[in-house]
Amino acid sequence: MEPSTKEKLLDTALDLFSVNGYTTVSIRDIGKVVGIKESSIYYHFKNKEDILHTLLKQAEQGMQLRKDSFNQALHAVTKITCGNFIMAGIAYIEHYLLEERIYKWIRMLTIEKQRNEEAATIYHRFFFAAPLEHHTKVFSYMMETGYIKEDDPVELAAEYQSLILFVFQKYFSGASMVAPESKQAAREELEVLLKRFYTRYFDREEMVE
Amino acid sequence: MEPSTKEKLLDTALDLFSVNGYTTVSIRDIGKVVGIKESSIYYHFKNKEDILHTLLKQAEQGMQLRKDSFNQALHAVTKITCGNFIMAGIAYIEHYLLEERIYKWIRMLTIEKQRNEEAATIYHRFFFAAPLEHHTKVFSYMMETGYIKEDDPVELAAEYQSLILFVFQKYFSGASMVAPESKQAAREELEVLLKRFYTRYFDREEMVE
DNA sequence: GTCTATAAATGGATAGAC
């Protein structure tokens, strides 16, 4: 189905906001890309801020939705091995954080969070509150089932997320596009760090590498 | 000594850029705060971009300078104990990353890095290249002197910096000012995480808490 | 739904007086 003009406007606005920031982008710029005059945009949105606000709402909901589907895929993993554990971390970055739309949301939020409270809240929930809550549950479950030695699941979750964030930002927080070399380097670095994590906390020492 | 007009302009520009971003702030805004007309600003700077570029250069140099003096203070620590190790990490955040001017630079770079390559480079050096290189040296030294078990110092440095970054961003990456409660919460969380780190890698088990 | 036309404000930048 062909996307509606309103959807095209939102897509384009996200493209531009995520690189140049909300204030830098003019309503003319958006219209030019979509192929309609700026005045027509006011038929679809009350004003410029309305576009940003709609995008922020979409980001908030969309991140939750995609996270859910991503988690379902994770739970399909039956056997926890070191290889699976590392693969899950790599997938978290490559198929979730770097997923085209989510990555654009992240970049938009990174700019807007500095002056927009709503953006700051969503950013924080996305990178801290939500994943920490999720990881805590997973590690709790792993302790109950004996995969992991007894420990504080909240602290494990923090350690885990700090590694994900570190690698993600080290390789993908700049101005340039995501290069395949960066992806490869990020994968290798995360692999090393998660292997250490696995070795530290997991009880059974399965095949490593 | 009274700061020169040029210095006042730069300070004000940093204040405004670090919250609203370069493009959002007008040259009129800066002049208004300093108390001179916009046209007078062109006596001190070639154009608006010249102001940003001067600030970026200052950030690049200033971060190096302040880091050096900070490191000297660290090296004055004679005995490495768990308490000292944790205190060093807390000081890294509270007296370096949160130092007024550095914190403003960080906020400015966070916005500009998305579209400005120069800003992206400085940001990366500041949060990754420079600290990782430094930590690697420190951990190498600690291994040679037997403080730490044999391990890969580069990987230890990555783990350490990931914890610092995690706590810093979790509590100080939003739109609002740095609240004392956030500072306290950040300190407590970092304390827990660094204590785990210390216990994991340091050989001698000294008084803990 | 999209257009033209236009209003009203704000932006960066320069010239020249003092």
Next chain:
DNA sequence: GTCTATCCATTTATAGAC
């Protein structure tokens, strides 16, 4: 060094025709 005055481009937003 700072001012007034001014230029010109661009911005958000609205009114009304089609």
